[in-house]
Amino acid sequence: METLREQILEILNKQNIGSMVTVKDNKPYARYMTFTNDDFTLFAMTEEDSSKVLDLEKNPYTHILYGYTLEDVDAPYLEIEGKVTEFKDDELKLKVTNFFRGLFTKGESDMITIQIEPTRIRLMNKKGQPPQELEYPFS
Secondary structure, X not given: OOOHXXXXXXXXXXXXXEEEEEEEOOEEEEEEEEOEEEOOEEEEEEEOOOHHHHHHHHOOEEEEEEOXXXXXXXXXXXXXXXXXXXEOOHHHHHHHHHHHOOOOOOOHHHEEEEEEEXXXXXXXXXXXXXXXXXXXXXX
């Protein structure tokens, strides 16, 4: 039987799209994002002047729903609470640029990388089981 940690990593490694929520004018604002990951750390790229960057510069905390698919609406998915810990780092950008290449119409120089460190992850919709939470730190 897989551990909770392994089940969460399986979803993170298999899926790439999630709904990311930021706070704008004291209200939640959600948008779909494409992610890649290194263990539990998530990475996304966006336009440097996007509203989500402005939101995250004011409040670096985010909530992400990750792993839901139309093919299997009963499949497990993740609720991730996290904090943006990096913007614009050139080394970080090089690390994830190849994954995102071709997804964006703007040039790479107009894009920045966002690094999100989870503070809480909950595995949801596991048939007949209540949500399971992975405790921080995620060792």
